[in-house]
């Protein structure tokens with residue numbers, strides 16, 4: 001695969017400060033497909049300086065012109081859609097069809113939404129005898145994971161640019177090639193030098209240097225809770241704004257009046273998609289005891305159909321982590337009804353679609369984010385019991401409720417401690433705020449709520 005051997009800083013690809021590189025591996029066959037430079041604190045400093053120098057000019061650029069650059073960026077992503085999809089498939093392992101529709105389709109929609117929002121957002125408002133200006137927060141550090149390589153980047157960079165902020169991006173070490181393609185598209189969209197900068201590298205080196213940099217005003221991070229906690233502490237010490245999008249253990253609540261077969265089938269598909277590497281995945285299915293065995297049977301059949309159709313996990317470490325959780329589920333007494341810990345293929349970081357029944361709310365596989373194709377099915381006695389189980393984790397990112405009557409589902413959803421709930425299979429909405437209650441995070445992405453994260457107010461009194 002095509003790879004740049006430099007960093008995109010101040011409008012050009014520049015040699016890295018050090019000589020270390022990161023191998024990019026195709027998780028489907030374990031072959032090295034490219035190399036990118038491993039950035040150091042020096043690269044990060046160069047990038048932050050460039051972003052700082054470009055800030056005043058970009059912040060003063062009329063929103064309509066920022067909107068025009070974002071529209072050009074969206075068009076550039078559309079033009080490169082096939083190349084990006086092939087790159088996501090190569091470095092993440094997602095089936096090509098999924099890369100085309102979700103990994104590339106969603107970020108194109110999000111980039112387009114911010115072209116529209118930049119043009120129409122009220123960056124100025126009148127409140128009594130004051131004019132309130134919504135001004136860019138400043139230099140943004142964006143630190144992104146590998147699970148949706150382009151979407152996670154666009155969900156931060158597009159609103160930041162729409163707001164008038166400048167950005168330094170540190171993408172995940174496992175998926176840097178997609179990030180390089182994104183940088184090319186930004187360049188071709190005519191975004192001025194220094195407004196967007198890319199430093200590839202390792203989290204504890206480049207990522208940490210970026211989060212700690214005194215000239216960064218906001219750190220926007222998506223990834224694990226463990227690293228998110230560190231980033232929040234660093235940002236707190238430096239009095240920086242912070243946005244965190246962390247893990248989840250979302251509940252798919254199937255009420256007795258629901259269309260059981262549909263709810264189970266959509267629920268299984270939701271967990272298996274992207275090989276379970278989705279922070280908002282409905283990894284806990286909650287079923288009434290009277291329908292429990294029927295639901296388990298439906299889930300077993302649905303999981304079996306996925307057999308060969310899911311991709312590998314992103315790397316060997318993730319595969320071992322997921323297999324460890326499967327062993328733990330068995331050890332804690334859950335009933336394995338599909339899949340298991342055995343490697344389904346000789347090569348590639350694959351895990352079979354796995355379903356556990358008889359999962360109790362206190363089991364590890366009902367509490368911790370597994371980030372693999374593993375579904376836990378739990379039994380509830382009545383609606384209050386279902387609510388207790390649904391709300392009984394440290395997380396609160398997403399969820400689903402199914403019921404025969406929409407109002408019944410909505411009433412349940414309103415009592416869930418979570419940031420998003422899909423009612424009877426509601427579709428993804430790129431304009432709806434996305435983010436977590438409780439330990440799933442701080443702040444919101446997407447739509448105008450996502451834009452507001454990158455703005456601060458200034459009030460003038462008259």
Ligand code: NAP
Nearest residue numbers: 144145171172173202203204207208223224227246279371
């Ligand atoms: P991670 O380590 O939190 O990675 C997320 C990003 O943070 C990556 O760019 C990473 O760089 C960087 N990073 C790592 N350590 C850092 C540090 N000390 N300072 C600054 N940045 C740092 O996540 P992971 O190891 O890839 O995945 C582990 C688990 O996190 C998964 O199993 C899953 O449970 C969860 N996860 C959640 C999401 C989500 O969307 N909420 C996404 C991915 C993973 P490197 O790429 O070099 O590590």
Ligand code: MG
Nearest residue numbers: 203204224227
């Ligand atoms: Mg990591």
